[in-house]
Amino acid sequence: xxxxxxxxxxxxxxxxxxxxxxxxxxxxxxxxxxxxxxxxxxxxxxxxxxxxxxxxxxxxxxxxxxxx
Numbered sequence: 001x002x003x004x005x006x007x008x009x010x011x012x013x014x015x016x017x018x019x020x021x022x023x024x025x026x027x028x029x030x031x032x033x034x035x036x037x038x039x040x041x042x043x044x045x046x047x048x049x050x051x052x053x054x055x056x057x058x059x060x061x062x063x064x065x066x067x068x
Contacts (some may be wrong), residue, residue, distance in 0.1 A: 014040045017042065018038070019048045020037075020048070021036070021038070022036035022037075023052060023066055025066060026066075027063055027064045035052050036052065037052040037055070037067070
């Protein structure tokens with residue numbers, strides 16, 4: 001029984017995760033915005049990366065550039 005519990009606990013850690021990602025963006029006129037997203041789990045974490053990437057692309061289309 002203990003081995004089954006240990007296996008289930010290990011699997012729960014293996015298949016879960018979280019992500020908090022952000023990118024600061026600046027426009028040539030001085031405006032600054034931040035693209036930030038967070039997600040939890042094996043679907044939420046990759047979704048957060050996709051949402052941040054879409055935000056960055058939308059702001060780049062408006063003339064923003066990533067800050068260093």
